[in-house]
Structure formats: structure tokens, C-alpha cells
Amino acid sequence: MVDRKKVTYRQALNEALHEEMAFDENVFILGQDIAGGAQNKAPDEFDAWGGPFGVTKGLVGKYGKSRVRDTPITEGAIVGCAAGAAASGMRPIVELMFIDFLGFCLDQIMNQASPMRYMFGGKAKVPMVMRTMIGGGFQAAAQHSHSCHSLLVHLPGLKLVTPSTPYDAKGLLKSAIRDDDLVIFVEHKGLYDTKGPVPEEEYLLPLGKGEIVREGTDITIVAFSKMVLIAYEASVKLEQDDISVEVIDPRSMSPLDEELILNSVRKTGHLIVVDEDNPRCSIATDVVALASSKAFDSLNAAPKMLTPPHTPVPFSPELEKFYLPNADKLVELVKETVPAHA
Amino acid sequence: MDKMTEVTTEPQKETTTFADIDHAMGLRMYENMRRVRDFDEAVHELNAAGELPGFVHVYVGEEGIASGVMTAINDDDYITSTHRGHGHCVAKGVEMDGMMAELYGRVTGICKGKGGSMHIADFSKGMLGANGIVAGSTPIAVGAALSAQMRNSGQVAVCFFGDGATNEGIFHESLNLASIWDLPCIFVCENNGYAQTTATSYAMNVKDLAVRAKSYNIPGVIVDGQDIIAVHRATKKAAERAREGKGPSLLECKTTRFYGHFEGDNLKYRDPNEAIEARKRDPLVLFADNVAPAIGVTTDEMKVIDEKVADVIKKAIEFGRSSPFPSPEDCLNDVYVNY
CATH class of the missing domain: 3.40.50.920 (Rossmann fold)
Incomplete structure (x- = not known):
């Protein structure tokens, strides 16, 4: 039994994903290695990684390979694919493994998903979340340590959240998934093992409120x-x-x-x-x-x-x-x- | 395990019969093409007269493709489009009043004057947007196809793009993703020979773009884009395949734009004879000359359609012209928060 006073940031995110996938069948996740081993048959083999830091561990066993979808290394296609799925009735959560890879998918964010609602006269909804990861401190050098979230804050039409605690991580991720706009969900790789209180009962935190x-x-x-x-x-x-x-x-x-x-x-x-x-x-x-x-x-x-x-x-x-x-x-x-x- | 790697050529109408095209379908095809043609001919004139603001790219000459595709798919199927998107919108059934008002920048426009020529969209018609970014819509169509597959809805997503798009990385990423997941997606390349001013012969080292399908182990089909029947048939095959869960196809429709890349293009990069030759293969004329007599569509029937369409377009222009502009403050709404 998890001590609810000492839930990790990683576990809090994982709980949010579990709850929202159970809550809405249109929610699905796509990204590189989010199960890790999609080519395999046995569940313990295709859930090899659960993402590079284990945030999505255990989801594929419960929700299947269709809704927990390993992708090739193809950032532009998966972010655009999420936008297209969001525009046609789904609620995708796409994982951009490191924010350092933003260049590959920036067009899909800055010209496609984020302006869509506005440029189509307010009628289009793009209910998608892009989870991504920032942060130095791991001697990962210039291409795996970026915290270049300000590049995205510059763009109108998207929301961007930066949870600092397990409590915030869970409450904000659940709200992000239910939101009807593109939400960039920025996790810090130095926070995954931090612990804090997370209530047993369900809760949501409003986006845009500090x-x-x-x-x-x-x-x-x-x-x-x-x-x-x-x-x-x-x-x-x-x-x-x-x-x-x-x-x-x-x-x-x-x-x-x-x-x-x-x-x-x-x-x-x-x-x-x-x-x-x-x-x-x-x-x-x-x-x-x-x-x-x-x-x-x-x-x-x-x-x-x-x-x-x-x-x-x-x-x-x-x-x-x-x-x-x-x-x-x-x-x-x-x-x-x-x-x-x- | 090969699915289907060979590149094929869809036979042209001269070599086939029309048993699969009945009279009603013939009328539908003609009306669809006529609407697409006349809308953009009107836009061409209005732009020249200085009535329309902004960047405008007309579809004149390429109607066989939009109309051939749209008469072969269902109303609830999805499409994504390009900067040269009016034809796709009209062919998919987006209302011309709203489109024309959008081109005029009026509040009654389909996007309330916020999108303009390159961003016309109508999700209620399955039209997920024209697109000002070359190849920008390719993964969006893949996403719509994934959505259809996951919802088991039986829908397909058609992605329109030009020859220039096939040199963008995202095009290749999109074909790969659609292929590995067997998505119900039809990639329709409108190869009009030029990416803006740059000829395909300069920009790539293959004669037929359809061969690019081979890299993704999906069918690649070369189609005469001036021949609505050939486009229609190739699309039907690709749609059936997609709905059966067999995955995407790439159709390369060879065509020519009668006018420039954009309205105002000096066309100095293109031999003037190309347009003259192309007009000899005008898709509407080819239909009237070759298809209509074979399936019993009469000149009178086509004339009735011509008059009806002319009337619709005249009304659309009046609607656009007479509609009010948005109020300046409308600039601030339709994002989730006002700054």
C-alpha cells in the first residue's frame, strides 16, 4: 500500500493517466517507448520501459496497445497525428520524450495545433496534451538538458503548465487531459523521484491558477x-x-x-x-x-x-x-x- | 511480408468503359467540377479587380482531382487540404457563401474572417482545414485516420498535398506511420509540376512520385489528374482497401495549374505553351467530350447545371461583398484567454 503522504511525482502522473484513461475511452497515449517493446507478445515484455522514466509503466497491460501506443522516433508525425486525432473526436496525450527534440515537431505546434481554434473561427477544438520533459543536472549536456519552455510560452493558443510537486502533477495532468485546448505539460526530470502528499480521493487543479x-x-x-x-x-x-x-x-x-x-x-x-x-x-x-x-x-x-x-x-x-x-x-x-x- | 509494393498506373478513360459510372454519378461529377471551377474563376477575377485581400492560390485546371476524389468517398469522411484549397472545400460541400465571405475578410465568413484563403475549414463537413504550410497537414490526416480506426467508424481520411510536399520530412514520417498502423488514409498528391517556381524535374530525381510509396510498402498509383474518372476509380479502390483495414495508399495525380502559383504570379519560370497545352486537357472539357456522351449526360443537362452554379456563385459574391467586417475587437476572442 502506497503511503499517500509520500507519493512520488512519477507515481502521481501515472495515477492521473490511469484515472483519465478509465474516465474517458477517447483518451489515448502515443509516444516513443511509452510501453517499450510493442513488437513483443507477452505483456511483461511489451511493457518493458513504461517511458524512459517509467511514468507510463503499467498502462499498456490495462488499456492495451491501441490506447497505449508505442511509436517510431518520428516527433513531427506523432504530434501532428495527435492534433488530427484531437480534431476528429479523440483526446490524445502525445509524449515528446525530451523538450530538446522540439525542433522536429515545432511546425505541428506553432502552425497547426495551437492556432487551429482561432484561425478556424473559434469552432475547432483541439483537446490534446503534449507531455514533455525539461531540466539539467544529469550531465546530459546541450541536447538532453534543455529547459526551453519559453519558446512555447511565446505562442498564443496553447496552455503550458509546469507542476513542481506530486500533488500539482496529478491534479494538473487530469485537468490538462479534460481541457479542450492544446496543453503542453512540462515535467522536470529531476522531480520524478520527489515525494509528497497526494490524496486518495479524486481532485482536479485549475490550469492558469498559481x-x-x-x-x-x-x-x-x-x-x-x-x-x-x-x-x-x-x-x-x-x-x-x-x-x-x-x-x-x-x-x-x-x-x-x-x-x-x-x-x-x-x-x-x-x-x-x-x-x-x-x-x-x-x-x-x-x-x-x-x-x-x-x-x-x-x-x-x-x-x-x-x-x-x-x-x-x-x-x-x-x-x-x-x-x-x-x-x-x-x-x-x-x-x-x-x-x-x- | 509484402502488402503491395508495385507502382501501378490507373487506366485512362480512353481505354476503358463506363459501366461503373451511372447517369446520376455523371451529373454529380459534372456539377462538382463546375462548382469548383467557377468558384475559383470568380476568385481569379475578383482578385485581379483588387477586391480580395491577402494571398490567394486558385485551383483552376486541377478540378478532376478534388471532384474525382470527393465523388468517391462519403460525406462523413475526412479531408485535409493545402494552400490551394478552395477546390477541396467546394468539392467537399463547404458552403460557398461562407467561403466567399471569408475571402472578403467578413465576419460572416466560415472562419469569421480569421483564417482567410489558406485556412478555410469546416469540421462539420469533415474538412479539417486548408493549410498554409507545405506538407503541414500530412500528419493531421494520419491522426484523423487513426481516430477513425480507433473508433471503428469506417471513415477514411484523404490527405491532399502537392509535389513540393513530398520533399518534406514530415511527408515521409506520415506515410511511414500510416503504413505501420494500416491506417485508413489516402495520400493524394496533386503533382502540377511546380513547387512555386521550382520544377519537380529539378527538385527530385524520380519521374513519378508514386514510387515514393515503395519505401513504405504501400500501393503507389499514377493517375491522370485531368481525368475525373481515373481519379474517381483510383480513389474508390484506395478507399475500399482502407476501409477493409488494409492500410493507406499514395495516389499521384498528374495535373497542370492553368494560372500561376499565386494570383499575381508573373509565370516567367514556365513555358507559356504548357498552359496552352494543358487547356487542351481541361478536365471539364474532357468530361463533356468523352464521358458525358458515353453515359447519357446531355448538353442540356450540363447547361442547367452551369446556370444553377453561376447563380450560386453570384449570390456568394454578393453575400461576401455586402457582409460586414468583423469589429476590430473580435481580434481578441476565440483564443482561450484574452491578453
Whole structure:
């Protein structure tokens, strides 16, 4: 029996997929290695992987190879295929294994699925989810460590969510699957083994609504995905310096819970945005621009960002450690930003 | 295990009889082609007169393909289309009033003036969208075919695209996916000899695109696109095969566009004789000369159709012209959230 207080992010996602496939027979999953072994006959052989990190493990045995559909390595075709299936009555969940492979399917996202509803006069529904994975920290180097979600936030017509906890992962994935627009569901590969409470009973979380992870009065830290954990860790450390940090997890980048962020900034007068994407033209610059343009009078100092430098993700552990944001860097940045208490 | 790898050629009407085409089907074919032709001839003139905004690509000369396909599939079957998509829309039964109003950018347009010529869609008619991205719709048709297969609905999805699309990676990915899953998908290549200005003879090293089917172990059929009967028959065969669960087919319909790539094209890259020669093989004329007499469709019957279609198009133009523009703020709706 799973301790419901210690459910992993991976397990939470798996539960959401199980529940939604049982809830709606039009829900199906397609992606590379999501069962892993489609060519085999015996169930334990065709469920070899359950995705590269085991998120889809056990689904094929219950729902069959048609609804849990291994595909060739053909990102453009499977994302477009999902759009076509969504436009004709199904609710596909397509897995883009690593967000680094986005280039292969970008046309299907930016010219096909995301503008469809608008360019067809509001009559077309495209109820599809694209699950994908971001994140460094695994010495996977420049082509398997991207967190380039801001590229997609740039596009109108799609939703993009970035769950940071098992609870959020399950509730947001269930909502994403039931949503009638394209939802990009961004998981962080460094979160799959994290644990947290997930209720036994069913629940949904609204897309586009963030939460205050920790209340504080001196500074607002807006953090996304795994960076929420770093922000929380920094906020605990900063207690010793008598700095009260408010940690905001918007949970979605599109749509963005602007009011939640602005209300917090208006209260604290300081803002740092933490994200793992490249710094230029990013969700971090977007949130800084939001606060600067809509809460300027409340700001006591220039808003700041903690992101990696504007370089590709390096390989060597020493280089990658330098590259990635962490709690210590955040603590230093907060101390630079907030004046010392007298 | 080979399914069917050989590339075949659909016999042309000169070499066959018309036992499979009855009088009613003949009338339907003629009316369908006439609607497609006259709609885009009207668009051609309206564009030249400066009445229509935006990029416009007309289908004139290629009617045998859209009409040949659409008279061979069912109303609830799916199609995806291209930048040269008016013909596919009209042939599939999308209302011309809404189409014309869309081309005029009016709020009464089929997409409320938000799509325009290259994005006409009507899901209620199984028309999943024209498409401004070459080869962009190929996986979407595959997805519609997968949807039909999973729902066991008996529907097929027809994917229209041009010769240029067959050099895009996504085209090959789509054929492969449709092939390995035996999807009820018919890939219809409208090979009009040019991808914008670039001739197929320059852009690829094969004479017949149908051979590209071989790589995916599916039938590849070379069809005379000016011959509606040949297109109709090839589509029927492919649709039967698809509905029987035997998988996709690739039809290469050889054709010629009478006008340029887009309205305003100077056509300097093409020998003027090509259009002159092509007009000798006008699909409507070929039908009237060869098919109609053989199946008992009379000149009078065709004349009645001509008049009826002219009237529908005249009304569509009036509807487009007289409809109001959207209000500027309409720009902001029809996405899930307003920014």
C-alpha cells in the first residue's frame, strides 16, 4: 500500500493517466517507448520501459496497445497525428520524450495545433496534451538538458503548465487531459523521484491558477517547476537572516496567474524570478516585465532574475553546477536585493 | 511480408468503359467540377479587380482531382487540404457563401474572417482545414485516420498535398506511420509540376512520385489528374482497401495549374505553351467530350447545371461583398484567454 503522504511525482502522473484513461475511452497515449517493446507478445515484455522514466509503466497491460501506443522516433508525425486525432473526436496525450527534440515537431505546434481554434473561427477544438520533459543536472549536456519552455510560452493558443510537486502533477495532468485546448505539460526530470502528499480521493487543479507556496513579507520569489524547490530551500535558509520570503509557484506559464504575482509584489516590494530556461526573451524576463509595468510603484528595487547564463547546457559536472541555479545562489541574490533589517 | 509494393498506373478513360459510372454519378461529377471551377474563376477575377485581400492560390485546371476524389468517398469522411484549397472545400460541400465571405475578410465568413484563403475549414463537413504550410497537414490526416480506426467508424481520411510536399520530412514520417498502423488514409498528391517556381524535374530525381510509396510498402498509383474518372476509380479502390483495414495508399495525380502559383504570379519560370497545352486537357472539357456522351449526360443537362452554379456563385459574391467586417475587437476572442 502506497503511503499517500509520500507519493512520488512519477507515481502521481501515472495515477492521473490511469484515472483519465478509465474516465474517458477517447483518451489515448502515443509516444516513443511509452510501453517499450510493442513488437513483443507477452505483456511483461511489451511493457518493458513504461517511458524512459517509467511514468507510463503499467498502462499498456490495462488499456492495451491501441490506447497505449508505442511509436517510431518520428516527433513531427506523432504530434501532428495527435492534433488530427484531437480534431476528429479523440483526446490524445502525445509524449515528446525530451523538450530538446522540439525542433522536429515545432511546425505541428506553432502552425497547426495551437492556432487551429482561432484561425478556424473559434469552432475547432483541439483537446490534446503534449507531455514533455525539461531540466539539467544529469550531465546530459546541450541536447538532453534543455529547459526551453519559453519558446512555447511565446505562442498564443496553447496552455503550458509546469507542476513542481506530486500533488500539482496529478491534479494538473487530469485537468490538462479534460481541457479542450492544446496543453503542453512540462515535467522536470529531476522531480520524478520527489515525494509528497497526494490524496486518495479524486481532485482536479485549475490550469492558469498559481499558489502561494510560502507566505512572506520582504520579497517575492516567483519560481517554476523544480526551481520552486530551490526557492523554498532558500526561503528556509533566509529565516536565519530574518528575511521573510514569499514563494509563488504560478504552476502554469500560459495562461499566467498575473494577479497572484502582482498582489505579492505589491505586498513585498521586491521580486526575484527563478527559472531554468535561458535568460533572454524568457518566462523570467516576462514576469519581470509584468511586475515592472504593472506594479512599478510598489517596487523598492529593480526586479531580478536567477537563471542559467545564456550559454548551452555544459557537460562537465563542475561546469553544470556553475550553470544551474541553486539555493545558495538564490540566498545571495536575495541578500543583495533586500536591504538588511536594522 | 509484402502488402503491395508495385507502382501501378490507373487506366485512362480512353481505354476503358463506363459501366461503373451511372447517369446520376455523371451529373454529380459534372456539377462538382463546375462548382469548383467557377468558384475559383470568380476568385481569379475578383482578385485581379483588387477586391480580395491577402494571398490567394486558385485551383483552376486541377478540378478532376478534388471532384474525382470527393465523388468517391462519403460525406462523413475526412479531408485535409493545402494552400490551394478552395477546390477541396467546394468539392467537399463547404458552403460557398461562407467561403466567399471569408475571402472578403467578413465576419460572416466560415472562419469569421480569421483564417482567410489558406485556412478555410469546416469540421462539420469533415474538412479539417486548408493549410498554409507545405506538407503541414500530412500528419493531421494520419491522426484523423487513426481516430477513425480507433473508433471503428469506417471513415477514411484523404490527405491532399502537392509535389513540393513530398520533399518534406514530415511527408515521409506520415506515410511511414500510416503504413505501420494500416491506417485508413489516402495520400493524394496533386503533382502540377511546380513547387512555386521550382520544377519537380529539378527538385527530385524520380519521374513519378508514386514510387515514393515503395519505401513504405504501400500501393503507389499514377493517375491522370485531368481525368475525373481515373481519379474517381483510383480513389474508390484506395478507399475500399482502407476501409477493409488494409492500410493507406499514395495516389499521384498528374495535373497542370492553368494560372500561376499565386494570383499575381508573373509565370516567367514556365513555358507559356504548357498552359496552352494543358487547356487542351481541361478536365471539364474532357468530361463533356468523352464521358458525358458515353453515359447519357446531355448538353442540356450540363447547361442547367452551369446556370444553377453561376447563380450560386453570384449570390456568394454578393453575400461576401455586402457582409460586414468583423469589429476590430473580435481580434481578441476565440483564443482561450484574452491578453
